Amino acid sequence: MDKQFENIVETIVEKKDPRYREEAYHFAMEALNYAQKKFNAPKHVKSRELLSGIKDLLPKKFGPLTMTVLEHWGIQSTEDFGNIIFNLVENQVLTKTADDHIDQFRDGFDFDEVFTEGYRKKLHKRISRMR
Numbered sequence: 001m002d003k004q005f006e007n008i009v010e011t012i013v014e015k016k017d018p019r020y021r022e023e024a025y026h027f028a029m030e031a032l033n034y035a036q037k038k039f040n041a042p043k044h045v046k047s048r049e050l051l052s053g054i055k056d057l058l059p060k061k062f063g064p065l066t067m068t069v070l071e072h073w074g075i076q077s078t079e080d081f082g083n084i085i086f087n088l089v090e091n092q093v094l095t096k097t098a099d100d101h102i103d104q105f106r107d108g109f110d111f112d113e114v115f116t117e118g119y120r121k122k123l124h125k126r127i128s129r130m131r
Contacts, residue, residue: 005029008091017087020080024073028084031057032094044097047104050085051078055114059122066115078108 009025035045035053045053062069075081082105088094 005093008088008093012087012091017083020074020084021072024075024080024084025088027057027061027073028054028081028088031081032085047082047085047100048108051081051105051108054078054081055109059115067111070111070115077106077111079106081105081108 009022012025013020013022031054032045032050034057035050036042038053038056039045039049041049058066058070070076075084079102082102085094085105086096086102089096089100
């Protein structure tokens, strides 16, 4: 990321919204790029598409540590990712359309179900295939 982005995120975290760590903002941007590629949407992704990208990318990057990483970042639900995205919108890093609302991030998916139970199921399938 560039220095301007770093400065903006630092200002958000230190002065405007200290709930989330800087790394969460970096990941949100990475997930946005991932979702743009996944959905072939180079200019704009919808909240559900971004949440899908987040759901895919977190376990790819952090595996069984995903829940620990989220906790460290201060993220407890998909709504927290909405807060991060809209903090970036308010600081003119990202733009939104008239159809984009923070409520669209509410109850996107259950972290424990996806990242804990879901990870265990995938791991069990992999181990079963190896036998």
